[in-house]
Amino acid sequence: MDYHKLLFIGPVGAGKTSAIRALCDDHHNLETEAKASDATVLRKATTTVAMDYGCMTFSNNEVVQLYGTPGQARFKFMWDLLANNLAADCAGIIFLVDNTRNYPMRDLKYYSQEFAELIARKKVILGVTRSDLRSDPTLLEYEQTLQEMGIDASVRFVDARKASSMLPLVEELLAEKVVFDGWAGLIQNAVANEDELLFEEVPEKQADAHFAVQDYQGEEVVMKDSIIDDVMNLKGVRGAVLTDDMGEIITSSIESSEVNDFVGFVAGVVKVFEEVSGLGSVQNVIIKSSKEDNLSVFIGGDQALGVQSSNRVSVRTLKQQVDDLLQWS
Numbered sequence: 001m002d003y004h005k006l007l008f009i010g011p012v013g014a015g016k017t018s019a020i021r022a023l024c025d026d027h028h029n030l031e032t033e034a035k036a037s038d039a040t041v042l043r044k045a046t047t048t049v050a051m052d053y054g055c056m057t058f059s060n061n062e063v064v065q066l067y068g069t070p071g072q073a074r075f076k077f078m079w080d081l082l083a084n085n086l087a088a089d090c091a092g093i094i095f096l097v098d099n100t101r102n103y104p105m106r107d108l109k110y111y112s113q114e115f116a117e118l119i120a121r122k123k124v125i126l127g128v129t130r131s132d133l134r135s136d137p138t139l140l141e142y143e144q145t146l147q148e149m150g151i152d153a154s155v156r157f158v159d160a161r162k163a164s165s166m167l168p169l170v171e172e173l174l175a176e177k178v179v180f181d182g183w184a185g186l187i188q189n190a191v192a193n194e195d196e197l198l199f200e201e202v203p204e205k206q207a208d209a210h211f212a213v214q215d216y217q218g219e220e221v222v223m224k225d226s227i228i229d230d231v232m233n234l235k236g237v238r239g240a241v242l243t244d245d246m247g248e249i250i251t252s253s254i255e256s257s258e259v260n261d262f263v264g265f266v267a268g269v270v271k272v273f274e275e276v277s278g279l280g281s282v283q284n285v286i287i288k289s290s291k292e293d294n295l296s297v298f299i300g301g302d303q304a305l306g307v308q309s310s311n312r313v314s315v316r317t318l319k320q321q322v323d324d325l326l327q328w329s
Helices: 016-023 073-086 104-114 116-121 139-148 163-174 183-193 227-232 257-277 315-328
Strands: 002-009 029-035 046-057 062-068 092-098 123-129 153-157 237-244 249-252 284-287 294-300 303-309
Touching (some): 002 073, 016 092, 046 073, 092 104, 092 163, 104 116, 104 139, 237 257, 257 294, 303 315
Parallel strands (some): 092 123
Antiparallel strands (some): 029 046, 046 062, 237 303, 284 294
């Protein structure tokens, strides 16, 4: 029996679970989905906490194993396990990105860095999902960004829910590695049998313009004043403050003027550091304490978001939650 492996990577909500579910035999696949308890719930009710797994059987002698990584950085240990062990010998990578995220290029760069070693030695296809809801960024913009990063990968708009849309990516990665030549028949059969499936979303949020799909603004992060209210809903957060890059307070829920001023100071210091260091942009500064609250400062464009949180809250989890809020709200 010849076994071939494909690895699916990308941010939460990009469609990795849906793609594997659509591709595997009779939709019999292993999913480690748990109820979303953070900002992910704005777009989907559940999230992958370990991995997704499924199989495609071409013949009695050829099987394709499909592995999907969890999208959230708090499950990063599974990225290492899959990339360096279970799927280290994969035939290729299907990299999915959600086009409706506020800053999808940041996702592209982040996950490219996290899986850089594997990407450097494997064939990669970038599948851009949800382009029916927002057509920007364009395929050309993704291609240009990949070229700037030195990654050789083809780019396609796809619907991760439909096998007919995902099968051409599988074929491109495996055509030279498998004996199977019935791709056209597989795609035709998929089209004939597909149901009109929808992404699992949270109905009550769909009519809320606050969480509607935003117009694409490029890579420049713009934080709305409403981010303060969103962050205050996160577990363990004591307060939040939004400043400009010079440290002037825009809005704050923190009563302590010292904390507000300190966040403004960090924002100003980061700007100076970036200018003199030549080390690139700083996106996050975290100050941890074993006795007092932690303070996390998120830098985006000409703004800084300071978040005061209990020292019992994982700063990694908090960062993921704030990143998701910036990406989706």
